[in-house]
Amino acid sequence: MKYQVVIGLEVHVQLLTNTKIFCGCSTRFGAEPNSQTCPVCLGLPGALPVLNKKVVEYAIRAGLATSCSIAPRSIFARKNYFYPDLPKGYQISQYELPICVDGRLDIEVDGETKRIGITRIHMEEDAGKLVHLETMEAGEKSYVDLNRACTPLLEVVSEPDMRSADEAVAYLKKLHQIVTYLGICDGNMEEGSFRCDANVSLMPVGAEEFGTRAELKNINSFRFVKQAIEYEIERQAEILDEGGKVVQETRLFDPATGTTRSMRGKEEAHDYRYFPDPDLVPLVVSGDWIEEVRSSLPELPDAKRQRYQAELGLPEYDAEVLAASRDIADYFDACVALYPQAKPVSNWVMGEVLRALKEDNREFADCPVTPRLLAEMLKLVESGTISGKIAKTVFDEMYKTGKEPAKIVEEKGLVQVSDTGAIEKIIDEVLTANPDNVEQYRGGKEKLFGFFVGQVMKASKGKANPALVNEILLNKLKG
């Protein structure tokens, strides 16, 4: 393509605080309409905002995790516009002096690392929600639900540093991973807890000045981000190919068709008349507070991945999978702390644990096999009490019942048989029962060895120590 794509993203991150940003109302999703409201979030006359300190702490966390500078003094501003879901007629946001500036994220696309600048992160309140209903009696009506009004958001604004839809998706995934790791956002894109607007423009390759951009809205999945941007690139390229000019506008993404359509042009753009909110005093963040937050930050995905490889000696693939989400990493870390053999733990977590949770549609936090139970079980394998094969049976039972592995082994009589006498006895019986096969084996058909092992294990109900079985069986067959 003869055009250079330029993309910048604005991401809204809904914060996981218990209460709203400027009042004490609950932020729980899905409650009865308008049941989680008070004079402040209803914008009643005379009501005044009071800043939730937790929101500031979360903003600092996000800022530190993306290498931002935290402003010692920042200002809340009013963004003025009329809409029925905005009870005060203005949104309290930050404008000229946001809490975090000058950050960055490193992303990887096609094996190459690229640094994406973060211009700013600021705090703001969300608006309410409009519900449009049509009933026989009332006709068409619009209802206002202000439960979401005043819910805390961070807006993370990137530099226009991305050059393809893939880079945009990689950036978005990275940011998503970080905010969920930090525990400040649930990351639920369908419910709108993590949503993204994309600014897309094209310029001739080698040009210095950016082209006119379109702002894409309503993109609520990683897949749609890619779709929307790619559609938009094509659309703009077509216009430019025909000698036309791209219009600066806001475009709405339609997931049904994978296309974007114009929502409002530059002329219709609002003049938000931002000015410092006189109801809130300047926010002062001390160096001590920043350091306190810094010391409480969890290990972030990049650092974790590196540690898994460098210190635990895990392969790159394992490190990648285990560090991908905070849930899985926490589970893995907890298990390794009790059973410090990273590779077997990794195998089990990436294998049986993930499989079982997926089948069940459960979260790591709800896994009946806790990291401690898994560690106990792995110790039983290591000590030879059970075989790796029996371990799978034990795991399934633990998953079903949450019982201690030792108890399961005892109750079900799953202790591995390592008594050579007992094993010899079983082997003798198997050999006696299959004289034809013994003859064929001795006549050179050595692949029958597996058949004998299988018969012995079956006869021992899987409890025979496989290494001993192999050794004794080989000797007997030779004999």
Next chain:
Amino acid sequence: MELHELTIHELHEKLKNREISSVEATKAFLARIDAVEDQVKSFITVTAAEALKNAEAADKRIAAGDMDVLTGIPLALKDIFLTEGILTTCASRILSGFVPPYDATATARLKARGMVLLGKLNQDEFAMGSSTETSWFGKTRNPWNLDCIPGGSSGGSAAAIAAQQAVATLGTDTGGSIRQPASHCGCVGLKPTYGRVSRYGVIAFASSLDQVGPLTRDVTDSAIMLGAVAGYDPKDSTSVDTPVPDYLQALTGDLKGLRIGLPREYFIEGLDPDVKKAMDEAIATYRALGAEFVEMSLPHTDYAIAVYYLIATAEASSNLARYDGVRFGHRNQDARGLLDMYMVSRDEGFGAEVKRRIMLGTYALSSGYYDAYYLKAQKARTLIMQDFITAFESVDVILTPVAPTPAFRLGEKADDPLQMYLSDIFTIPVNLAGTCGISVPAGLSSDGLPVGLQLIGKHFGEETILRAAHAFEQATEWHKKKANI
């Protein structure tokens, strides 16, 4: 003396000594309201039933020995204070029918002390005005001369004192809205330091300037009322967490060595002769009381009105956005579509002065004009504040007139906004600086209208201005003059 002529401290004594009950006092005030309200029109809502209930409760408290200085005292509030379950309109059609579900902090604090609420007082619509002529519910008249305005925007709060319809009232002051009507109606009006009294539940006009304060018959009552409503409120981020002194303790009568500043920018040529005379006499009185006078300057005074009408209107344009016809009072029912509903409802719901200020403020904040207007005004505001801070390094109190003239006639300035705006020229700088000021009766004009004197204090200097105002009051008879109604 009639019951309705008493001050808080006088009525308190009678209640305490069981000479009368709160119910009796309340009935006396309700009767007085009945007698004079048609002429004065101080009230938007009279809450007679509520008042009697409050009075009965107060009498029980008194009988139980659980008595505060405000227990059982009949008070009234400007209709800008939210009162749970009681109509609160801010004198605007757009809030006609708005019954708030919660109390303002000031309302709640007075309730906690056992006040009797007589009703809600008239004012300029959204506190925008200096004459109480812009109310949707009609004009309030000056009890001293019914053809004159009572001042504004807390005109109802001042007129109710002058007409003896309440013992004391609360008003709000954004550019002089307590002090100017107090001056015009011959009562004491105090605008505390910004942050001294919570703004929670007070309908906002200009958030960085609005401040709650009392209008009373004398300075002692002013000290009592301030003490009752002042203090940090976690619900108002701009309220200041500094201890509330016992303001009554400050009324020592001792002014020896008090340094009073006379800013030359406030004593200009062409000052109304009645006002000038009152100021000259006041200066002589203070001299006799042992105060020293210092000639001084507040050099940026000239910019105050321009700065005020940029900042106050900018904040108002945003504060009033919530009155969009979607909720609260007025909504036009015939409007087609959302935009139409907004526009028609707001056009019908707001009066001309409010619309004028919304437009001014919207303009001042608009993209491309923000730097030239709003931002520049903020910088000038800082200079004005600095003027006062510097001045208070060498003086304790600044003495000025409250208003350039006594009360003017109804309608006289109603069609000339600029003339109207100029009537707040001496009070506005105090709001911009965020300091405190008090208006005390200091004379009568040749037409028999009250003239007030303003004492300005430094930030949180309420004790000093109350002390100076009290000593003046003790030395003069002006506060005892009564409107003939």
